[in-house]
Amino acid sequence: MALNAALQALLDGFRAGRTTALARAISLVEDEREGFQDFLHEVLRAGPRTARVGFTGPPGAGKSSIVATLATAYRTRGEDVGVVAVDPTSPFSGGALLGDRIRMNELATDAGIFIRSMATRGSLGGLATTTKEVMDLMDAFGFARVLVESVGVGQTELEITAAADTVVVVLVPESGDAIQAMKAGLMEIADLFVVNKADRPGAQRLARDIELMLHLREGPSSRRRPAALAAGHHGPARSGSAAPAVPVATDSGSPGAPAAWAIPVLETVASEGKGIDALVAALDAHRAWAEASGALARKRRERLDRRVREAVARSLAIEVWRRRGGDAILQEVLPALETGELTPYQAAARIVRALLG
Ligand SMILES: Nc1nc2c(ncn2[C@@H]2O[C@H](COP(=O)(O)OP(=O)(O)OP(=O)(O)O)[C@@H](O)[C@H]2O)c(=O)[nH]1
Ligand SMILES: [Mg+2]
Numbered sequence: 001m002a003l004n005a006a007l008q009a010l011l012d013g014f015r016a017g018r019t020t021a022l023a024r025a026i027s028l029v030e031d032e033r034e035g036f037q038d039f040l041h042e043v044l045r046a047g048p049r050t051a052r053v054g055f056t057g058p059p060g061a062g063k064s065s066i067v068a069t070l071a072t073a074y075r076t077r078g079e080d081v082g083v084v085a086v087d088p089t090s091p092f093s094g095g096a097l098l099g100d101r102i103r104m105n106e107l108a109t110d111a112g113i114f115i116r117s118m119a120t121r122g123s124l125g126g127l128a129t130t131t132k133e134v135m136d137l138m139d140a141f142g143f144a145r146v147l148v149e150s151v152g153v154g155q156t157e158l159e160i161t162a163a164a165d166t167v168v169v170v171l172v173p174e175s176g177d178a179i180q181a182m183k184a185g186l187m188e189i190a191d192l193f194v195v196n197k198a199d200r201p202g203a204q205r206l207a208r209d210i211e212l213m214l215h216l217r218e219g220p221s222s223r224r225r226p227a228a229l230a231a232g233h234h235g236p237a238r239s240g241s242a243a244p245a246v247p248v249a250t251d252s253g254s255p256g257a258p259a260a261w262a263i264p265v266l267e268t269v270a271s272e273g274k275g276i277d278a279l280v281a282a283l284d285a286h287r288a289w290a291e292a293s294g295a296l297a298r299k300r301r302e303r304l305d306r307r308v309r310e311a312v313a314r315s316l317a318i319e320v321w322r323r324r325g326g327d328a329i330l331q332e333v334l335p336a337l338e339t340g341e342l343t344p345y346q347a348a349a350r351i352v353r354a355l356l357g
Contacts, residue, residue: 003042007035011042014141019114022141026116029133032318037311040133043140048300050082050139051287054148054164056157056186058175062196063149065270066170066279073280074145075112082138085117086131086150086160114143128159129310132303135163161189163303165296166286168192168279171210173202178209187213190263191286194279198267210265218260261289320355329354 003011010028013021025043028036055063064085071081116138118131131148138146148164150157161167169190171181174197181187195207264282268275290296320326329351336342 003038004035007039011039014043017142019111022114022137023116025137026134029137030118030130032314037315040136044136046140048136048139050143050146051166051283052135052139052146052148052164053166053168053283054150054161055168055170056150056161056189057170057194057196058172059151061170061172061175062268062270063151063170066168066194066196066268066276067147067149069270069273069276070279070283071113071145071147073276075110079144080112080142081114082135082141082143082146083113083115084131084134084138084146084148085115086127086148086157114138114141126156126310128156128163129314131160132163132307132310158185158189165290165299166191166283168194168283170194170196171206172197173200173206178206178213181210182213187217191261192263192279192282193265194275195265195267196270198275199269199272203267207265207267214263214265261286261293261295316355320351324355326351326354 010021010024014025028039055067057063067083071083074081116134135146135148148160150160167189169186193210195203197203266275266278266282268279333342333347337344337347
């Protein structure tokens with residue numbers, strides 16, 4: 001799978017660490033231009049190295065504020081950060097309040113922070129697939145952290161967030177109670193809860209309710225928090241460095257086995273940077289736990305499985321729509337579909353036969 005000259009030049013720029021090359025590589029993948037799979041193949045040889053953290057939660061919960069503050073905190077530790085924002089109304093894509101936009105722009109002038117907002121337009125691979133590939137590109141580019149923001153409402157957004165190593169669910173008192181979060185499927189994907197806007201009434205109560213809900217769901221034993229974990233870990237967490245000492249508590253039933261992850265519920269005031277240090281520590285702790293317990297390896301394996309299925313689905317889609325005239329057949333049979341002479345299933349069968357034939 002040799003790259004053509006233009007893509008080889010792009011690859012050279014990418015490997016040399018030029019952010020212009022990263023930006024162009026992302027466009028290549030987003031637009032699914034000729035050779036994008038070969039390009040991904042080249043850059044993904046090294047495998048995943050970066051810590052991927054996904055943030056989800058209702059609109060306006062403060063996800064962007066948290067991501068911005070976190071990114072700054074990581075920068076002070078000397079880590080480069082890639083940010084992917086999937087929500088079109090996010091300040092990252094310029095859709096929000098002026099104050100936020102100014103803050104994001106300040107962030108964007110830091111060479112150690114690369115921000116990309118994803119368009120919600122469709123593609124043959126789908127937004128979720130493309131976003132995951134953009135995370136892969138940022139990983140391969142060498143960012144120590146990749147932070148992904150998406151609004152946790154639709155299946156696509158949940159899928160994107162679930163593709164992160166660590167999932168942070170951001171809630172606010174205004175977003176309703178813990179039961180609503182549970183109904184929305186957020187309890188299932190959270191590795192960490194953040195109750196933001198803790199300067200507002202109801203925040204503590206919401207945090208308590210989430211704790212209670214987690215407690216009820218998991219049972220009391222798994223909620224015992226290992227002492228070392230609560231203390232947090234402040235060392236450099238660049239991947240590749242030696243794994244930090246990991247809190248390993250033993251459940252009475254299985255001596256020696258790593259304790260289940262006790263999902264922390266943190267309170268923050270992102271607009272003032274309050275609680276961000278604790279969030280940094282909790283994210284480090286989750287990373288350390290995930291590495292030591294095998295949870296990260298398991299997650300990566302599931303990711304690979306899913307990725308191959310997605311790649312197959314997209315290759316087939318490209319093949320049938322672009323290369324084997326699926327579009328032409330569809331246009332041809334549309335009138336028959338409109339009159340009811342053909343059903344969509346018959347039309348689909350005809351197109352699939354054209355692919356297989
Ligand atoms: N009072 C208060 N306001 C906050 C806090 N954090 C963020 N905000 C404000 O809440 C608003 C929304 O914050 P964002 O960071 O844009 O929230 P978001 O979740 O990214 O929003 P969307 O991307 O549009 O879903 C902004 O006006 C912030 O300044 C907080 O802790 N307390
Ligand atoms: Mg946002």
